[in-house]
Amino acid sequence: MAITTGGATGTPVAPPATATPPAGPSAAGAREARPGAPRPRREAAWRRRDRRWGYVFVGPQLVGMAVFVLLPFVASLVLAFASWNGLTELEWVGFDNFAAQLQDELLLRSIVNTLLIAVVTVPVGLGIAVVIAVALERLRTRTLYLILFFAPVVTSTVAVAMIWQQLFRADGVLSTAIASVFDIAPPDWLNDPRLALLAVCIVSIWSSLGLNVIIFLAGLQNISPSVIEAARIDGAGAWRLFSAIRLPLLSPIVFFSSIVAFISSLQTFDTVFVLTADAGPDNATRTIVYHIYDLGFGRFEFGPSSAASVILLLLTLVITAIQFGAQKKFVHYEDDAA
DSSP states (O other): OOOEEETTTTEEEOOOOOOOOOOSHHHHHHHHTSTTOOOOOOOOHHHHHHHHHHHHHHHHHHHHHIIIIIHHHHHHHHHTTEEOOSSSOOEEOTTHHHHHHHTOHHHHHHHHHHHHHHHHHHHHHHHHHHHHHHHHHTOSOOHHHHHHHHHHHHSOHHHHHHHHHHHTSTTSHHHHHHHHHHTSOOOOGGGOHHHHHHHHHHHHHHHHHHHHHHHHHHHHHTSOHHHHHHHHHTTOOHHHHIIIIIHHHHHHHHHHHHHHHHHHHHTOOHHHHHHSSTTOSTTTTOOHHHHHHIIIIISOOHHHHHHHHHHHHHHHHHHHHHHHHHHHHHOOOHHHHO
């Protein structure tokens, strides 16, 4: 501490002590009461009320997701490593279920059939939907056409499959028309191993066509008219305008629709279950989901059935990852172009 001298005698004098602020609650209160100090905001009552109501409305959805999605998913993962028929005691078998399924000819046949359905229905269905959307865009009154195309989407799959089942009969309208046009014997679609899978593809394309048309039509209407007008001024024809302008700008929607359609194709079950008998003939229409159903609820082999469902999950993830990796080559966003 510094020392100063006072007066003539040079007596050391200590400097005056500075007053220290009192510690404790009173000091905190003084700081809070200081003018200009920020005060903690209290949440408004209406916000708290809205949050509580939000929990009330979201709660049933979360409970339903936990009961019908998360719980079966966890149960499938557990049963995939066990042997259980629903009545006997659960027995752990490790990876035996996966090894047996990967060597099962029925699973391999199911994977091939499912991939064939996806490879046929996705590009063909999306291509037809784009063409129809472009054609409907030129019409001023297209409400009736949209209703007709969208009707199969909101119709029960069982009803759709039963109607097409009658059309695919050897004496049905479709077979009779083909026989009269090409002068051949009426094809029996559902009893011919070469045509049964094609019949499933036709029904799948027809059922999902309306939804894809609506999505693509909305995407076409979202394209800026100034871009179309600039291309026309530069002399672009109808085909050039579609291939170089409309389709690239529509590519994000095509990418989204392709992912949804591919995942939906990998889950094909109800059409096969109603349209054909026992995924026949000769397992020609057997899909992965039908194989899972047959193992679980036909043979009560829940372990192999769960292992097949995990294989389907991995296959879906791999195919989706490939699609996301390939999008950089053909998907064009307006922000990137700008």
